[in-house]
Amino acid sequence: QSALTQPASVSGSPGQSITISCTGTSSDVGNYNLVSWYQHHPGKAPKFLIYEGTKRPSGVSNRFSASKSGNTASLTISGLQPEDEADYYCCSYAGSRTYVFGSGTKVTVL
């Protein structure tokens, strides 16, 4: 149950696009189309962004999109805005109702 690998930090200027990768193994990310993504501002409840790899729940901005290739999932934030500055986590189903989260990525808006 090792954490999925994410870059520690990613930064971009307002209006730019950034992509956060999330690398797992053939036992989790590569085996299921069940990666989800969360935005977390410290001290607050994590916010649900993406489910089933690419689907956006109602109410989430279409500036957030996601994809997966092999053992790596990715989250793209387009039209970066100051309020996007936060920590971002991926999470993958790993079988038998167990889950593994990513190591987290701090997004900085320059």
Next chain:
Amino acid sequence: EVQLVESGGGLVQPGGSLRLSCAASEFTFSSYEMIWVRQAPGEGLEWLSYINPSGTTIYYADSVRGRFSISRDNAKNSLHLQMNSLRVEDTAVYYCARENLGYSGSGTYAFDIWGQGTMVTVSS
């Protein structure tokens, strides 16, 4: 408003016990899978435990299996985490979260409602 509110955190000595609770409101708690997740200081999120709607299926992360016990009381809309044999490395903010039901009403293996967390500090 649909929400989850955790309680029960605090300071405990190594080897001690603590029971966390998660109160659910404004949704049919008994219909949802639930999990506990924690975040140690300066670290990322860590999945700890899962429980199905009836409480009959339970899973744990290796790091807490045998020490922590998840349970739920659907009549009281509450989720619990009994934590025994606590270690310094269990110091973290503990969150409960609800599994998202997709448009078809089936679980999506993702978590749409989270509490604000409760802090647990294990220290002598």
